[in-house]
Amino acid sequence: EADIYQTPRYLVIGTGKKITLECSQTMGHDKMYWYQQDPGMELHLIHYSYGVNSTEKGDLSSESTVSRIRTEHFPLTLESARPSHTSQYLCASSEYQGAGTGELFFGEGSRLTVL
Amino acid sequence: DQQVKQNSPSLSVQEGRISILNCDYTNSMFDYFLWYKKYPAEGPTFLISISSIKDKNEDGRFTVFLNKSAKHLSLHIVPSQPGDSAVYFCAASRALSGNTPLVFGKGTRLSVIA
Numbered sequence: 001e002a003d004i005y006q007t008p009r010y011l012v013i014g015t016g017k018k019i020t021l022e023c024s025q026t027m028g029h030d031k032m033y034w035y036q037q038d039p040g041m042e043l044h045l046i047h048y049s050y051g052v053n054s055t056e057k058g059d060l061s062s063e064s065t066v067s068r069i070r071t072e073h074f075p076l077t078l079e080s081a082r083p084s085h086t087s088q089y090l091c092a093s094s095e096y097q098g099a100g101t102g103e104l105f106f107g108e109g110s111r112l113t114v115l
Numbered sequence: 116d117q118q119v120k121q122n123s124p125s126l127s128v129q130e131g132r133i134s135i136l137n138c139d140y141t142n143s144m145f146d147y148f149l150w151y152k153k154y155p156a157e158g159p160t161f162l163i164s165i166s167s168i169k170d171k172n173e174d175g176r177f178t179v180f181l182n183k184s185a186k187h188l189s190l191h192i193v194p195s196q197p198g199d200s201a202v203y204f205c206a207a208s209r210a211l212s213g214n215t216p217l218v219f220g221k222g223t224r225l226s227v228i229a
Contacts, residue, residue, distance in 0.1 A: 043219040090158050106158030
């Protein structure tokens with residue numbers, strides 16, 4: 001059973017608001033990821049981290065930012081939300097991606113609606 | 116450019132029959148492939164994986180086949196059960212030759228009809 005938690009599960013906010021989506025894992029995994037997914041579309045990687053103080057942008061351009069101050073915590077922040085940010089945001093972690101593995105453990109997701 | 120393609124957005128199968136979900140990839144550097152299952156309002160959960168040194172991996176009712184020359188993999192579920200109804204995502208990475216994040220396809224929605 002994976003122990004990775006996302007809050008809030010659902011959020012409806014107005015344009016221009018600042019929001020932070022929280023993600024925490026209790027498995028001690030070094031690698032953490034944020035994916036964005038719209039219905040019927042693939043999961044797009046927007047940010048990832050391979051350890052504390054390490055963050056990288058993913059394939060999909062995103063106006064969000066992330067931080068990794070602690071191993072277990074990988075929050076995602078939107079400074080000024082817009083309707084185009086409406087989507088489901090999925091946080092994931094993995095122990096490592098080496099031979100014979102690559103499995104990601106996902107949280108339940110945060111569904112964001114920006115009005 | 117999509118590197119992992121699932122060309123069937125949906126699939127309907129009778130309970131007890133075989134479900135076959137297909138996935139194609141374009142990047143020949145991919146060497147590790149995974150299938151994830153996703154229910155509505157939940158995050159994806161890992162189902163089964165296969166590395167490029169194998170052509171088949173089996174786990175209970177689930178079998179993944181890899182055809183490297185065709186850059187194609189498929190997930191077989193037999194017998195299919197109503198609880199298998201979900202969206203199935205194919206994913207690939209360069210796990211053996213480099214430490215890269217997973218790349219996902221768009222998913223195939225499987226409906227198993229009782």
